[in-house]
Amino acid sequence: MSASKLPGPSGLPLIGNLLQLRGTDLWLKFVTWTQQYGPLFFLNAGGKPTIVIGDHKVAIDLLEERGGLYSGRPSNITVNEYMTRGLVFGFAPDNDLWKRLRTSAIEALNNEMSKEFPKYQNIEAVLLVRDLLKTPESYIAHVTRAVDSSLLSMIYGLPPSSESSPTYITISTIASTFLRTAAQRSLVDYFPVLNYIPASLSSWKRFAEKVYTKSDDLFERLYKDVEKQTEAGNIIPSVSTSLVRDPVHKDLTPKEKAWLAGTLFVAGSQTTSRQMQWFIPTIALHPDIQVKAQKQLDDVVGRERMPNLNDYEKLPYVQALVKEILRWRDVAPFGVPHSVSDVKNDVYEGHIVPKGSDCIVNVWGLNHDKTVYGPDADSFNPERYLNEQGQIQIIASRETKGQGHCSFGFGRRYCAGPGVAINNLFVQMACILWSFNVGPEIDENGNPIPIDVTQVVDDRLTMYPLRTNCCKFTPRFAGVEEIIKKTLEASGLGY
Ligand code: HEM
Numbered sequence: 001m002s003a004s005k006l007p008g009p010s011g012l013p014l015i016g017n018l019l020q021l022r023g024t025d026l027w028l029k030f031v032t033w034t035q036q037y038g039p040l041f042f043l044n045a046g047g048k049p050t051i052v053i054g055d056h057k058v059a060i061d062l063l064e065e066r067g068g069l070y071s072g073r074p075s076n077i078t079v080n081e082y083m084t085r086g087l088v089f090g091f092a093p094d095n096d097l098w099k100r101l102r103t104s105a106i107e108a109l110n111n112e113m114s115k116e117f118p119k120y121q122n123i124e125a126v127l128l129v130r131d132l133l134k135t136p137e138s139y140i141a142h143v144t145r146a147v148d149s150s151l152l153s154m155i156y157g158l159p160p161s162s163e164s165s166p167t168y169i170t171i172s173t174i175a176s177t178f179l180r181t182a183a184q185r186s187l188v189d190y191f192p193v194l195n196y197i198p199a200s201l202s203s204w205k206r207f208a209e210k211v212y213t214k215s216d217d218l219f220e221r222l223y224k225d226v227e228k229q230t231e232a233g234n235i236i237p238s239v240s241t242s243l244v245r246d247p248v249h250k251d252l253t254p255k256e257k258a259w260l261a262g263t264l265f266v267a268g269s270q271t272t273s274r275q276m277q278w279f280i281p282t283i284a285l286h287p288d289i290q291v292k293a294q295k296q297l298d299d300v301v302g303r304e305r306m307p308n309l310n311d312y313e314k315l316p317y318v319q320a321l322v323k324e325i326l327r328w329r330d331v332a333p334f335g336v337p338h339s340v341s342d343v344k345n346d347v348y349e350g351h352i353v354p355k356g357s358d359c360i361v362n363v364w365g366l367n368h369d370k371t372v373y374g375p376d377a378d379s380f381n382p383e384r385y386l387n388e389q390g391q392i393q394i395i396a397s398r399e400t401k402g403q404g405h406c407s408f409g410f411g412r413r414y415c416a417g418p419g420v421a422i423n424n425l426f427v428q429m430a431c432i433l434w435s436f437n438v439g440p441e442i443d444e445n446g447n448p449i450p451i452d453v454t455q456v457v458d459d460r461l462t463m464y465p466l467r468t469n470c471c472k473f474t475p476r477f478a479g480v481e482e483i484i485k486k487t488l489e490a491s492g493l494g495y
Contacts, residue, residue, distance in 0.1 A: 006042035006051065006351045009033060016044025024458045027333040027364035030054065034365060040348060046190055048074075049357040051340070054365050056372065056399035056406075062348065063338065063361070063410035069346055071412040072339035074358040077188045077195055079181050082208035084215070087259035090267050090336065091182055094412070101260050104249045105416045108239040109264070111246070116237035118309035120153035121423050125431040126306060126487050127160060130495060132436065133481060136473045143276035143428065148172055148269050150424055155261050156222050157229075157236030160493065167222070174215045175266040181208070183461035215262060216255075223258035239264060264417065271331055272421050274464040278329040279321075279429060281451045281469040282380055284438045289382060293317045294476065297434045303477055306487050307430040309423055315430060316392045320382035322425045327373075327405035328380045329453075331462045333364035335409045366406045372396050432473075435480050441470030 011017035020029075021043070033041055034054030040062075043050040053059050063070050071094040079091050086092050089101035108114070128146035132139060141163060148168060149161040161168040186204060188194040199205040226240035235241060243249050243257040252260065283290055296317045301307045307315065340346060342356035370377045373384060373395060385404055387393040394404045401414065408415035415421070432438065440448035455466040475481065485495040 003347045003350055003352045006040060006353065007037040008042035009037070011044050015046050018044075018046040021045060024456060026458070027362055030360075030362040031365045031368075034362065040351065040353075042354075045358065048185075048190075049354040051353055051357050051359050053359070053361045055369065056366055056396060058348075059361050059366065059406070059410055060399055062353075062359070063413075066346070067411040069341045070338050070359055072341060073413075074185070074337050074339045075189060076182055076185060077192070078186050078204060078208050079178065081195075082205055083178065083181060083211050084259075085212060087256065088178060088263045088266060089260070090263060090416075091178075093339075097256070100251050101256060101263070102416060104243065104252055104257075105239075105260055105264060107248055108242040108246075108260075109417055109420060111242055113237045113242050114154075114239075117154045117420065118423055118427075121150050121420075121427050122308040123488075123491050123493070124150040124153075124160065124424075125308075125427040126484060126491075127493070128428055129306075129431045129435045130484050130488065132432070132473045133475070133484065136471065137468075139280055139471060139473075140273075140277055140468055143280070144172075144269075144273040146428060147273040147276065147424055148265075151265050151268050151420075153238070154420065155239045155264050156226055157238035157241060167218075170214075170218055171222075171262070171265055172269065174211065174218065174262075175269050177211050178215075178266050179270060179461055180459065183459050216259075219258040219262035220255065223254070223261055227254075267415075268417050268420060270462060272424050274331040274462055275325060275329075275421075275425060276428060277464050278331070278453070279325045279425070280432070280438065280471055281453050281465060282325060282329065283321075283429075283433070284440055284451055284469070284471045285453070286380060287437070287439065289321070289380075290433060290437060293321060293382075293433045297430065301430075301434060303479065304483070306483060307427070307434050309427050311430070312423075312426060315426075316386060316390060317382065318426055318430045318433070319392055320385035321429055322422055323385045323404050324380060324382040325425070325429075326403075326407040327367045329463075330363055330367055330405070330407040331464060332407065333362070333458075333463050334360050334460075335363045335406070336413065336461070338410070338413060361406070361410060363406050363409075372399075435475060435484065436473040437476055439472050439474070441472045 009017055009020060030052055039055035039058045041052050043052060073091055073093055080086055084091060086097060089098045092098045124146040128142055131142040145163050152158045152161055199209060223240055227244045230241055230244045240261050296315055297307060300314045301311055338359040340353055340355060340357045340359055345355045346353040368377045385392055394402055400406055408418045440451050443449050449470045451469040452467050453465050456463050457466050488495055
């Protein structure tokens with residue numbers, strides 16, 4: 001029997017389904033289409049063949065089992081050719097450079113030296129609760145600073161950065177520019193002929209080239225600083241120190257190493273801090289869950305010191321909270337799209353998968369699948385990850401690489417830094433819950449100001465709460481501030 005076309009919603013001539021792909025909550029529309037057309041359906045996104053995966057089985061069959069064919073990235077000429085020149089491997093096609101950069105990145109994030117990284121993460125979590133105590137209304141700025149500063153320490157060995165540090169400001173701006181541009185295809189991706197117009201007549205090319213130069217200057221400067229410091233015998237544990245010193249990275253040029261380091265910041269910053277942006281209002285809406293987590297923190301850590309990453313194994317409730325926030329409100333509801341090899345069409349279960357298609361997994365749909373997570377899949381319930389003894393149990397372990405959710409992606413493109421992300425989320429959540437009861441702010445009439453996590457910003461790559469909710473951080477006991485102060489002083493930092 002010959003293979004047939006994939007099913008999918010019908011669209012208009014030329015633009016196909018493009019108009020149906022507008023609006024927010026597209027992940028819910030994809031759940032409906034999965035029910036209607038099956039777990040693998042086809043869309044024509046303005047002339048771009050696109051396949052959408054709606055269940056775990058198809059995701060494993062294609063992205064894991066046939067990884068050689070399904071590990072590309074959709075073309076984005078502005079980002080890949082001009083803004084990053086293919087050096088940010090998270091956006092790059094599955095070529096030799098991607099392989100070399102990815103292999104080195106994973107090595108540098110998991111080698112002997114990386115065992116020192118939790119120290120940076122611990123201290124940033126303490127700085128975070130200090131900042132929340134002082135100016136709770138700026139909680140989004142505080143989690144963003146804490147995440148970004150911990151990344152700057154892990155990647156370059158830098159001491160904690162303040163919000164006004166020029167390096168912090170420049171690298172955060174570069175990261176958001178890359179991500180914003182990568183999230184949307186631009187006209188040149190639909191009409192490649194535009195790529196022949198010279199930069200003098202194309203404002204998008206000039207802008208992208210300017211961003212490249214600025215990024216290249218910063219990434220090279222930060223990397224060279226580590227190189228000089230290491231050559232002078234001052235070894236500060238970091239990804240860049242490892243890239244400078246360890247022979248295993250010898251296949252990369254200094255420029256590639258500098259961009260690899262920059263890539264890790266770009267990939268790890270907004271993903272993690274936006275996940276914390278979900279956690280804070282969510283926990284404020286669930287006082288019962290806070291009480292349970294705090295009981296475990298009191299039993300294991302006590303009230304004489306703050307929690308840190310050495311407590312990880314003994315705090316399964318906090319581990320479960322990390323898993324549940326990643327599952328319930330994953331910051332990337334479609335992960336990062338893959339693309340299908342453009343060499344030849346593939347055939348899956350009797351259907352043709354057109355070569356060169358973009359490949360989207362509806363990660364939201366998989367993470368909220370009631371056949372996997374049960375009838376309460378739409379509720380925030382960390383206890384789904386705990387067994388009767390209160391120890392971690394993993395749901396759908398094989399399908400989720402042992403995470404219990406699909407929020408770190410699939411196959412050969414699987415997130416390069418899940419350990420760093422999980423540790424950051426864990427220690428920041430543990431320190432917040434140890435220090436505070438988090439709840440809604442109270443207005444002048446004594447009424448709680450409603451917290452709204454139903455409206456979201458969806459920039460097509462990440463998704464986060466629309467509102468800065470008014471959350472109140474009430475210290476849980478009299479000694480909180482003093483212990484935060486002492487912990488910082490013991491690390492040589494001021495309060
Ligand atoms: C909550 C935090 C994070 C989430 C939810 C997350 C999620 C993801 C996802 C969904 C992908 C794409 C996977 C795929 O294509 O199938 C990805 C890729 C990637 N992530 Fe993460 N990530 C997080 C934090 C981090 C951190 C902290 C780092 C590094 C320190 C990092 C480094 C990367 C890199 C380099 C890639 C590109 C991999 C490639 O294309 O080969 N991520 N991440």
